[in-house]
Amino acid sequence: MLISAEGIVLRQRKIANNKRMIVIFTRQYGKLSAGTSINEKSRNKSALALRPFTYAEYDIFKGRESYSINSASVKKSYYSIGEDIERFMTASSFIEYLDKILPDEEAMPGLFDLALDFMESVARTNARPDTLLYAFIVKSLRMLGVMPELKCCVNCGKPLEAFGRSNDGKVPGRLKLFSVSSGGVICEECANREKSDPGALIYEPVFDIIDVFRYFSDKPISTFEKVSLKQGVSDMIRRILAEYTGRYLGADVLGKSNELEVQ
Numbered sequence: 238m239l240i241s242a243e244g245i246v247l248r249q250r251k252i253a254n255n256k257r258m259i260v261i262f263t264r265q266y267g268k269l270s271a272g273t274s275i276n277e278k279s280r281n282k283s284a285l286a287l288r289p290f291t292y293a294e295y296d297i298f299k300g301r302e303s304y305s306i307n308s309a310s311v312k313k314s315y316y317s318i319g320e321d322i323e324r325f326m327t328a329s330s331f332i333e334y335l336d337k338i339l340p341d342e343e344a345m346p347g348l349f350d351l352a353l354d355f356m357e358s359v360a361r362t363n364a365r366p367d368t369l370l371y372a373f374i375v376k377s378l379r380m381l382g383v384m385p386e387l388k389c390c391v392n393c394g395k396p397l398e399a400f401g402r403s404n405d406g407k408v409p410g411r412l413k414l415f416s417v418s419s420g421g422v423i424c425e426e427c428a429n430r431e432k433s434d435p436g437a438l439i440y441e442p443v444f445d446i447i448d449v450f451r452y453f454s455d456k457p458i459s460t461f462e463k464v465s466l467k468q469g470v471s472d473m474i475r476r477i478l479a480e481y482t483g484r485y486l487g488a489d490v491l492g493k494s495n496e497l498e499v500q
């Protein structure tokens with residue numbers, strides 16, 4: 238059976254007989270692995286569509302047990318991603334993240350559209366591109382059903398309203414601690430109890446973690462093309478998201494790229 242799908246390439250490797258196995262995130266069928274004998278070195282339209290950071294249309298033969306790509310054509314090439322090292326690193330982490338979180342052959346059109354929005358924005362931004370990746374990851378957590386608890390203490394369930402403001406009215410007395418191990422914001426009492434557990438992983442960010450997560454979750458990705466976070470804030474968000482995605486999705490791609498940045 239012949240099928241047609243829009244998609245982006247996540248990964249490829251050589252297999253026997255000059256063939257390659259290509260992993261694509263498609264809008265219609267989710268993550269697919271398909272073989273192809275299209276020569277990557279050639280400059281025909283099908284080869285161009287198999288390059289990284291390209292949104293393309295694929296004509297795929299669906300056999301009983303495998304898929305193979307007959308031809309492909311570029312819908313849009315985000316080549317400017319490759320022209321800047323920071324954009325390239327960020328977009329590479331994004332691709333690796335998608336590859337890790339996507340189940341095989343399960344359509345996720347909402348996440349696919351979000352992924353295209355991300356590629357558009359990262360190709361266009363003049364600010365630090367890592368903010369776009371944090372926004373993408375937080376939005377994906379909601380779509381995948383593993384969004385952290387932000388409305389109450391994740392442990393005792395005491396609602397946000399119960400934490401009001403402190404007496405001088407300056408410091409928000411809201412839930413300030415974030416427990417990766419419990420999966421959300423946590424009150425001080427519960428945090429103190431949880432800390433006795435050696436596996437506890439609790440952060441006390443210098444910024445309002447609830448506002449930051451909501452901001453990432455609620456605003457369109459393009460909003461973040463103009464947002465460069467302060468280094469300290471960016472580092473903390475990166476650490477929290479790295480731990481969080483590692484624990485709940487088995488997909489920590491942020492920890493690794495951070496090490497690369499230090500070099």
Ligand SMILES: [Zn+2]
Nearest residue numbers: 390393424427
């Ligand atoms: Zn509590």
